[in-house]
Amino acid sequence: MENTITDFDHKNEYTKLNLGPTHPATHGIFQNILTMDGEIIVDAEQTCGYIHRAFEKIAEHRPFYQITPLTDRLNYCSSPINNMGWHMTVEKLLGVQTPKRVDYMRVIIMELARISDHLICNSVIGVDVGALTGFTYVFQWREKIYDIFEEICGARLTTNIGRIGGLERDFSPACIQKIREFLKEFPAILIEFTKLLERNRIFMDRTIGVGGISAERALNYGFTGPNLRATGVDYDVRAMNPYCSYNDFDFIIPVGINGDTYDRFMVRQQEMWESHKIITQALENLPEGKYFAEVPQFYLPPKEEVYNNMEALIWHFKIVMGEADVPLGEVYHSVEGGNGELGFYLVSDGGRAAYRLHFRRPSFIYYQAYTEMIKGSTLSDAIVTLSSMNVIAGELDA
Amino acid sequence: MSVLVFKAILVLVLFLISLGIAAYSTYAERKVAAFLQDRIGPDRAGPFGLLQPIADGVKMFLKEEIIPNVSDKLLFIAGPCIFMLTALMTSAVIPWGKALEFGGQIYNLQVADINIGVLYVLGVVSLGVYGIMIGGWASNNKYALLGAVRASSQMISYELAMGMSVIAVLLMSNGTLSLNDIVASQGTGKLYGFIDISGMNWNVFYQPLGFIIFLVCAFAETNRTPFDLPESESELIGGFHTEYSSMKLGLYLFAEYINMFISSAVIACLFFGGYNFPGIDYLGTVLPHNVVSIISVAALFGKIFFFIFFFMWVRWTIPRFRYDQLMRLGWQVLMPLAIINVLITGAVLTYFGN
Numbered sequence: 001m002e003n004t005i006t007d008f009d010h011k012n013e014y015t016k017l018n019l020g021p022t023h024p025a026t027h028g029i030f031q032n033i034l035t036m037d038g039e040i041i042v043d044a045e046q047t048c049g050y051i052h053r054a055f056e057k058i059a060e061h062r063p064f065y066q067i068t069p070l071t072d073r074l075n076y077c078s079s080p081i082n083n084m085g086w087h088m089t090v091e092k093l094l095g096v097q098t099p100k101r102v103d104y105m106r107v108i109i110m111e112l113a114r115i116s117d118h119l120i121c122n123s124v125i126g127v128d129v130g131a132l133t134g135f136t137y138v139f140q141w142r143e144k145i146y147d148i149f150e151e152i153c154g155a156r157l158t159t160n161i162g163r164i165g166g167l168e169r170d171f172s173p174a175c176i177q178k179i180r181e182f183l184k185e186f187p188a189i190l191i192e193f194t195k196l197l198e199r200n201r202i203f204m205d206r207t208i209g210v211g212g213i214s215a216e217r218a219l220n221y222g223f224t225g226p227n228l229r230a231t232g233v234d235y236d237v238r239a240m241n242p243y244c245s246y247n248d249f250d251f252i253i254p255v256g257i258n259g260d261t262y263d264r265f266m267v268r269q270q271e272m273w274e275s276h277k278i279i280t281q282a283l284e285n286l287p288e289g290k291y292f293a294e295v296p297q298f299y300l301p302p303k304e305e306v307y308n309n310m311e312a313l314i315w316h317f318k319i320v321m322g323e324a325d326v327p328l329g330e331v332y333h334s335v336e337g338g339n340g341e342l343g344f345y346l347v348s349d350g351g352r353a354a355y356r357l358h359f360r361r362p363s364f365i366y367y368q369a370y371t372e373m374i375k376g377s378t379l380s381d382a383i384v385t386l387s388s389m390n391v392i393a394g395e396l397d398a
Numbered sequence: 399m400s401v402l403v404f405k406a407i408l409v410l411v412l413f414l415i416s417l418g419i420a421a422y423s424t425y426a427e428r429k430v431a432a433f434l435q436d437r438i439g440p441d442r443a444g445p446f447g448l449l450q451p452i453a454d455g456v457k458m459f460l461k462e463e464i465i466p467n468v469s470d471k472l473l474f475i476a477g478p479c480i481f482m483l484t485a486l487m488t489s490a491v492i493p494w495g496k497a498l499e500f501g502g503q504i505y506n507l508q509v510a511d512i513n514i515g516v517l518y519v520l521g522v523v524s525l526g527v528y529g530i531m532i533g534g535w536a537s538n539n540k541y542a543l544l545g546a547v548r549a550s551s552q553m554i555s556y557e558l559a560m561g562m563s564v565i566a567v568l569l570m571s572n573g574t575l576s577l578n579d580i581v582a583s584q585g586t587g588k589l590y591g592f593i594d595i596s597g598m599n600w601n602v603f604y605q606p607l608g609f610i611i612f613l614v615c616a617f618a619e620t621n622r623t624p625f626d627l628p629e630s631e632s633e634l635i636g637g638f639h640t641e642y643s644s645m646k647l648g649l650y651l652f653a654e655y656i657n658m659f660i661s662s663a664v665i666a667c668l669f670f671g672g673y674n675f676p677g678i679d680y681l682g683t684v685l686p687h688n689v690v691s692i693i694s695v696a697a698l699f700g701k702i703f704f705f706i707f708f709f710m711w712v713r714w715t716i717p718r719f720r721y722d723q724l725m726r727l728g729w730q731v732l733m734p735l736a737i738i739n740v741l742i743t744g745a746v747l748t749y750f751g752n
């Protein structure tokens with residue numbers, strides 16, 4: 001047998017274990033090659049690229065409005081945030097000022113997406129420590145959020161929501177009604193989910209002190225979002241570099257202390273409450289006005305205009321055929337995505353597509369720190385750590 | 399009807415009941431899970447999905463059977479067989495009810511009233527780990543091996559605490575190891591010496607700590623959450639049965655439910671009076687003897703079903719331990735507690751002189 005150990009050097013007693021690419025706990029396709037000493041991980045090596053779809057390269061050949069569906073497929077748990085981030089990047093390049101109503105509508109959609117993202121992440125931590133009930137329990141609330149998205153744009157998971165310059169249509173009364181219902185009923189669900197896990201002795205034992213990272217190391221790696229805030233650094237793009245009228249809203253930035261799995265869980269739990277608060281404020285103070293900005297070269301004119309108006313027909317044709325010219329320039333815009341700072345670095349040489357577009361994907365950065373965080377811990381810890389960092393394969397590989 | 403024929407029938411009936419209860423436990427598990435998770439659960443096959451276990455069984459038989467090339471074929475097949483065999487063997491010593499009486503002939507509702515019944519249960523349950531070990535090792539898969547190693551160390555660790563908690567019960571039943579005698583002794587006498595309810599002199603009232611230790615160990619022995627590390631699907635994919643398919647996988651899953659059924663029966667016998675129920679003596683005076691026997695069987699099954707439900711309830715409520723935490727709980731918490739329990743029981747028995 002070729003597997004027989006002949007050299008009794010201790011190093012040869014280590015086992016190589018392939019965690020992935022198709023392992024149920026990796027929630028997507030990534031591979032970790034672990035060197036195991038029994039249950040303990042001695043060394044780890046991560047690989048990526050299993051679902052690399054070359055989005056950044058594809059984006060160089062596409063008109064801007066066709067890049068929105070690509071961003072859907074980055075972090076598919078909170079695709080509206082990605083869509084909006086991309087739209088705002090283009091608006092920044094064009095120098096477009098969006099009406100307040102657009103900002104508020106965007107904030108509502110983005111915060112709903114954040115809630116759905118955090119719900120999935122936190123309940124999946126539960127699944128990976130063996131408590132499936134919380135997951136199925138909150139999943140129907142993610143479905144309710146998707147119902148709202150469906151009401152706004154017709155899609156649920158990969159939303160492709162909104163347009164450059166605003167949204168394709170105003171919130172319908174049914175949509176407002178659904179958001180109000182959600183805001184009313186969601187707190188009870190979140191409290192119940194919290195009760196299920198937050199003070200559960202086994203859950204605390206499984207997560208406290210597991211997969212921790214210091215604030216310094218996290219900053220060195222370039223952590224952002226809940227994973228950085230769990231280490232105690234109160235960096236949030238929404239507050240540090242407000243976009244989309246976020247400075248109109250009153251919310252706090254929850255931070256953790258130890259940067260371990262439990263802190264990440266708690267930060268996300270608390271952020272859901274803050275998102276709930278922001279949505280409530282935005283819905284109450286939703287300003288009247290237009291739901292799109294004046295960017296005729298990018299914002300599709302309404303259908304009745306297209307059929308009856310020469311100008312509108314021309315714009316429609318130009319936009320759909322991707323013949324709208326982009327100004328020369330270089331712009332970076334970032335939004336607080338579901339799991340960190342999602343940045344878009346756009347270089348335009350004045351053509352009809354981007355000269356170069358780079359997505360700053362937080363999952364890609366977290367995943368680099370993953371091996372450091374799991375070395376010396378057990379296999380079970382490694383899996384919980386991965387799910388608590390919310391590394392989404394689509395965002396990791398782009 | 400000779401006693402031998404009766405025993406043969408009893409064995410057959412027990413075999414069928416074990417399998418039937420195991421099959422419907424899978425259905426119950428899914429229904430309980432659905433109830434706890436705000437879902438509906440299986441409801442397509444037959445009324446309320448009651449034919450679901452049969453559909454599952456047929457599915458298991460019809461699935462393609464894959465034996466990995468790199469596996470040890472003989473042991474690969476032997477693993478699930480041993481696990482199933484040991485799971486079915488335990489039911490032999492459980493007293494299922496008061497004895498029946500036909501024409502002066504007494505028929506004990508117990509396959510074998512051996513005088514070391516408790517030891518037999520512990521021994522056979524320990525043998526069950528071989529099924530997991532052999533299956534996990536023969537698969538020649540690292541995940542399966544990890545699961546097998548976890549299973550064996552977990553079972554060995556928790557058997558000690560389990561045995562210790564049983565010793566306290568044995569001390570109370572005048573040192574008899576026969577399950578029949580242990581159950582019978584819980585049906586006589588007054589609770590705490592003064593509460594006069596017949597059939598209520600249950601060990602759990604004297605041994606609450608022992609009961610909790612035994613219950614926790616039973617969870618560990620049956621590999622149920624929070625001790626389902628050997629097969630933790632989010633870490634080890636399927637643990638020891640990662641490579642198994644078709645009915646061999648079915649045997650593993652099935653045997654787990656049989657184990658759960660038998661564990662519930664043993665818990666009921668050791669701590670909850672077995673077939674005894676409050677008012678058994680009074681009923682004996684007003685109803686025919688055989689009717690009371692049948693009611694006593696129903697009482698035992700009521701207790702068993704409650705514990706099966708309890709197993710499921712826990713599974714769908716709490717997360718699982720990590721390997722080192724599991725070991726710490728077994729050796730540093732349960733083991734000392736069990737020893738202290740034995741010491742206290744012994745001291746009290748000596749002081750009060752039985």
